[in-house]
Amino acid sequence: MPRADGNNKRNTAAVENMKARRSETILKYNGVEITPSITGFSLELSAEGTADNCSFEIADRGERWMGALFPKKGDTVEVKIFVYDWEGNGDNRSLSCGTFTVDSAGISGEAVTVSVGAVAKPATAAFSATQRTQTWQNATLKKIAETIAGRYQLNLFYDAAEILILAKEQSEQEDGAFLQELCQTYGLILKIYRDKLVIFDREGYKKKNPVKTISRFEIKREAGWNYQTDLEGSYTGGIITYTDAKTEKDISYEVGTQERPLKLNEQADSLGDAKRKLEAAIANANHDLFRLSFSVMGNPDLVDGVVLEIVDFGVEISGRYFVDKAVHSLSRGDGYVTALEMSKII
Structure with missing residues (x-):
């Protein structure tokens, strides 16, 4: 049919005009770019109170890193991740990973490879x-x-x-x-x-709009996905008891219901301070009650601290999630992959 042939031609032309997606890591070591020598790179971004860190492998073909160039504690690493024509022509994005301080290094052979670990912290110890x-x-x-x-x-x-x-x-x-x-x-x-x-x-931050919706069908099949929950359930409220510095009397403050309360004995400057501390303790305890993890095609927008809308998992799992950890990995074999660890927003 002529109309079908026309559609096929247009579809074929559209596919032919699609540029191949491409990703790369630009890595500077003590201010010198060493990107061509990097065979694998991983960046871990965490909103769990732990330091961001990165690790990478260097193919030491000239064996220069076995000598004077061998990594030293305190060396600096600057990294950026770039994607080009990623989800369509002209979709060019980047993730500026920041500066890291080297804290570990190793070397293996016979094809000499140097492994380096670095952490995001001030250069001064x-x-x-x-x-x-x-x-x-x-x-x-x-x-x-x-x-x-x-x-x-x-x-x-x-x-x-x-x-x-x-x-x-x-x-x-x-x-x-x-x-x-x-x-x-x-x-x-x-x-x-x-x-x-x-x-x-x-x-x-949990109240912010999702930066992206991710379907179950976008997940890397070879890695699968994992969902965990603590069956004990969340705290429904709490009570804090503190001693008033002026009157030296014990004061108690309750929040929520006492069906399953979190109990705190804590110093507090005032009733308002006690309330803030109690609400924070309950939120911290309930934060990761429902946990979901999976890997998807690399995406510079998927970082720690953002909210995602997860769909196509059914009523129990689908919903809004806070990203606790995002690991961005680039390698010659697997390309660019982002692994996510998330907590459901309840």
């Missing part, structure tokens, strides 16, 4: 190694974070409510560990990304 004693008084959490960030030449990105800390003792504790503990107490996520100290409100 003091952030996570030097213990400090200090009393913080009448300072917001943001101000405390700004002070700590300034010590390590980091800019601060803060996306959360102002939280006043009347008094908090940092006793023989590393700045990184102290700030991490403080953020967790108030339900905030702390990480270092692209030379910035990043703090954001996870529960607030």
Whole structure:
């Protein structure tokens, strides 16, 4: 039929005009690009309070890395991921992964390969190694974070409510560990990304619109998918008891229902502070009650801290998910793949 032939010709022409999708990693080591030598790369982005990290393999054909170039602790790695004509002609995107500090290295043969691991943290080890004693008084959490960030030449990105800390003792504790503990107490996520100290409100981010809808049928079949839930169930509410500093009386505050309560005995500066700490503790405990993981074709937009709409899994699994971890891997064999670990938003 003439009409069918015309459609076939147009479809054939459209396919012929489609450009082949392409991805690449641009990696600089101590400021020098070594991309042609990289045989595999993996980037792990985490919104779970752990540092982002990357790892890669170098084909050491000239055996230069076995000598003077062998990686040293504290060397810097800068990485960007690029995709071209990815989901159609002209769909060019990138993911700026930031700067990482080398913390591990190994070498194997006989085809000499150097394996390097690097983590996103300040180049100075003091952030996570030097213990400090200090009393913080009448300072917001943001101000405390700004002070700590300034010590390590980091800019601060803060996306959360102002939280006043009347008094908090940092006793023989590393700045990184102290700030991490403080953020967790108030339900905030702390990480270092692209030379910035990043703090954001996870529960607030869960309310954002999904950046993408992913169907079950887009998942990499060879990797499969996994769904887990804690059958005990979520906390339905909670109660916190603290001692008022002025009256020295014990004060209790309840939130939600007491069907399955979370109980806290915690210092608090005020009733409002106690309420914030209790709600954060309940949110932290309930966060990963329903967990889903799978791998899809690589996508620079799929990073930690974003919301995804997951469909075609049925009523139990389908829904909105918060991305706790995204691992971007590029290799000559498998191409570009993104592995996701997520928690269902309930």
